[in-house]
Amino acid sequence: MRLKWGKSRLHTKRVMMIAIMPILMIVCFFGVKKFYSHAEAVASELRPITYVSGGIENRREKQPFAVFNGQERKIAYLTFDDGPSRFLPEILDILHEYDVKATFFMIGNNLKKDSRHDDVRRAVNEGHYVGVHSMTHDFQRLYKEGYAVEEMLEAKEILYGITGTSPKLVRFPFGSYPGLNEELRDETIAAGLRTWDWTVDSLDWKYPNDGEKVLENVQSQIRRNREVILLHELAVTVEILPELISYLKEQGYELRAYCESRHFTVNKFNDERL
Numbered sequence: 001m002r003l004k005w006g007k008s009r010l011h012t013k014r015v016m017m018i019a020i021m022p023i024l025m026i027v028c029f030f031g032v033k034k035f036y037s038h039a040e041a042v043a044s045e046l047r048p049i050t051y052v053s054g055g056i057e058n059r060r061e062k063q064p065f066a067v068f069n070g071q072e073r074k075i076a077y078l079t080f081d082d083g084p085s086r087f088l089p090e091i092l093d094i095l096h097e098y099d100v101k102a103t104f105f106m107i108g109n110n111l112k113k114d115s116r117h118d119d120v121r122r123a124v125n126e127g128h129y130v131g132v133h134s135m136t137h138d139f140q141r142l143y144k145e146g147y148a149v150e151e152m153l154e155a156k157e158i159l160y161g162i163t164g165t166s167p168k169l170v171r172f173p174f175g176s177y178p179g180l181n182e183e184l185r186d187e188t189i190a191a192g193l194r195t196w197d198w199t200v201d202s203l204d205w206k207y208p209n210d211g212e213k214v215l216e217n218v219q220s221q222i223r224r225n226r227e228v229i230l231l232h233e234l235a236v237t238v239e240i241l242p243e244l245i246s247y248l249k250e251q252g253y254e255l256r257a258y259c260e261s262r263h264f265t266v267n268k269f270n271d272e273r274l
Contacts, residue, residue: 076227076253078102084116085233101257105171108135108155129257131167143179149187177268198230211239
């Protein structure tokens with residue numbers, strides 16, 4: 001009697017295992033699928049950008065840049081050069097109002113001005129990325145005389161004294177090409193620096209009294225799943241910034257600050273070391 005009861009229990013367990021096996025397989029399938037979807041999204045965000053025919057294009061242009069919950073993800077990085085300036089507080093106010101983060105590249109000689117220090121600290125405290133943009137912004141000194149990397153390191157020291165931060169990302173004035181020759185690129189890498197150019201040039205410096213033209217310039221270049229937009233700390237930029245942010249959001253872009261752990265290549269040499 002005990003033997004027969006034991007066989008009956010064993011038979012019941014086998015039946016139950018057979019019954020739940022399809023459920024377990026379905027659960028495992030969807031769990032693995034979710035994992036690989038997330039991994040693909042992360043991997044996509046780390047894909048470098050390539051310059052093609054004078055512009056920068058995603059290497060896998062026909063594939064989504066990133067996918068989250070089944071939706072294609074588009075990310076834009078607003079970058080502001082040549083600060084800190086008197087326009088920085090207004091820019092920060094607008095970014096705060098619209099709840100977006102941005103990236104700033106500041107000039108060392110401007111960072112020396114004590115009157116700007118509170119604004120620079122505010123930018124860091126509010127979650128924006130603050131990098132440097134040389135000391136002098138002087139093409140001759142930076143590239144012809146070869147002080148580009150030295151000036152970046154000097155500007156970093158000044159920034160560290162103000163904010164306690166030591167950014168890896170810098171932007172070379174006038175872009176990496178043609179000034180950043182192979183020797184200077186090697187120096188940049190040896191110094192532990194990374195550099196960004198841009199995918200979209202607003203030309204705000206060229207049209208200081210024509211906000212509509214600046215906005216049109218940006219809108220006409222927006223087409224990639226990941227955009228790095230060049231702006232400057234100027235009155236016209238303050239003027240168009242709310243409309244620009246609204247436009248990017250309407251186009252489905254998330255607006256982020258640069259993140260060192262998610263660096264991707266944006267330089268005119270397509271040098272993936274930078």
